Amino acid sequence: MNNLNEPRENWNILPNHRDGEGDGSKWNYALLVPLLGLAAFRWIWSRESQKEIEQERSACKNTIEATEKELKLKYQDIIIQNRKSLARCELEQEKLKSKVQSYHEALSAQSRHLVEERRQLEQERKVLEEKKT
Secondary structure, eight states: OOOTTSOOTTOSSOOOOOSSOOSOOGGGGTTHHHHHHHHHHHHHHHHHHHHHHHHHHHHHHHHHHHHHHHHHHHHHHHHHHHHHHHHHHHHHHHHHHHHHHHHHHHHHHHHHHHHHHHHHHHHHHHHHHHHHO
């Protein structure tokens, strides 16, 4: 620590010497008390401010976490709804696909039946023509 009773050349404030004595004036320390008071006030104020900042920071953090949690739940709900909707659409698609396939099979069966009936009719016609001749 600095000894204020032993001034150096590069100090801004030099002690006033009394008449013939080497001691400094009693007023050399006059500014020390208000400066110490200001330093203490600043230290206390900064600690209180820091506490307030930390409280606000934690409040903001809690708000952000709650919002993130809420958004995550909404996102998961939307995903579940979309998956359900997709499953319903796929089921409907499978139903329609099987319906189309059954229509296709029925149509091809009917066309085979018509082809067979036509052959039969042609054979009957040939038999009738042979009887006529």
